[in-house]
Amino acid sequence: MDSDSTTGRTFAASPRVAADPVPAPLFAALEPKDLVSRIADQVLQAISDGRLRPGEKVAEARLARELGTSRAPVREALRLLESQGLVIAQPRRGFFVHAHDATELAAAYDLRECLELHSAAAAVARVTPEAVAALRAQIALLHRMALEGRSQDHVVEDFAFHRMLLALGGNARILRVFDQLSAELRAGIALVGKMYQDPAEIAESHLPIIDALEARDVARLRAELSEHLRDAREVALRLYRDATAPDGL
């Protein structure tokens, strides 16, 4: 897995894009073997994998038993995920995996478009040949995932690509919002999983974005991103409806 821990407590940014003016730390801080973070990651994984389905209850007592810990760290981990919108707490009833509706999904994509388009200007201003190379490498990776049929990883790396783009913008705060957002969206996408658009085609569709970035053409970059994201939203919404409609009837 290439993205960060996605629990909102990001310890180190992706090292592939030297976007921030940080002096490139030689050593990443040892991940403090934080029980809470590990539990949060486990639950996140379970949601992303679809082992925990939307609306399903996440009983802290049961989770603690299975993980072999006490309930205290489990509760804290769930609160962490709650603030990210992945689970919601109903007082005296427990935690439940957040079940999104189409409206929320659309809103999330709208927010995503907002962030990415805004960052485009800064990205163009700060882009370097190395960054472009890294982005192209990421697309190559996407292709590989497509060929190997690893759709789950494909989604992950797709988001990683967009994250790199955002990182180029240099706004760490925006990056944090995107991380939260992508965790949610990935969880939503996990629902439909296999029946995804042709992955190779998706990989392809990122190339015009890189081209526009390399040409330092803000308007074109914005246009390409806008179209790309609109497509992604379209696909996601359609898949969402397909996945939920049969259950509803």
Added chain:
Amino acid sequence: MDSDSTTGRTFAASPRVAADPVPAPLFAALEPKDLVSRIADQVLQAISDGRLRPGEKVAEARLARELGTSRAPVREALRLLESQGLVIAQPRRGFFVHAHDATELAAAYDLRECLELHSAAAAVARVTPEAVAALRAQIALLHRMALEGRSQDHVVEDFAFHRMLLALGGNARILRVFDQLSAELRAGIALVGKMYQDPAEIAESHLPIIDALEARDVARLRAELSEHLRDAREVALRLYRDATAPDGL
């Protein structure tokens, strides 16, 4: 206090702007007397008031003693605030009030501009005479705060105005990000507190925004917002530097 609980667990949106297509609930859900939320609000208040200064340690044991509760709910509340970036947990060391630097402050304002400009288009499309009236009423409130010299409340209501504007956009997800963001910014602003720009002038400066909105002129609204926010950022950054420089030397 007019804004919501700002702990990220928003139970009801501001009722003054009928932006969402929600059927206007007659009764707000009774606030579940959630110990965790109340503790989080207390700490948030303390940070906003400046009783807890940036960088200061927030000892959960001490907090629990003073609040008369056990440490468990205090820890959960602090985790909640951690995920909002208001405090940071250092493993085995405890929680500390997040001390922003100028870069982060600028990034936060950048994100804010991103959200508000993006929502402008939707706001224009969905604006109603009632919404405009509510916004004008809010500005009147701002004026009153200015006259009465209640600068703390002035800041709160200023954010409330912008929140109303965003609510008009109809994207609940964006609203959530803004709520987090404004909690952070308010905490930062609380630092400087009294020496704020002329409050009456600030209240005045919102009027062109409403005019552009009423005229349903997206471009003008964007321009006005952009200028307004750039000013706000300028002031905030200058105040920040003034407030921190003397301490540094």
Added chain:
DNA sequence: TCACAATCAACTGTCGACAGTCGAAAGAAG
């Protein structure tokens, strides 16, 4: 007086426990 080591109080991470609550299963009444 200053640098360094031993000491110690306070705090964090985690645990197990208890009371109250919720929802489902079991049982009674029609």
Added chain:
DNA sequence: CTTCTTTCGACTGTCGACAGTTGATTGTGA
């Protein structure tokens, strides 16, 4: 056989406790 009531298991909210750690204080030697 259905519907309402009762019962019961499992779970949540909160608490106090214990072990290990941290930062500061005190004490020691030069």
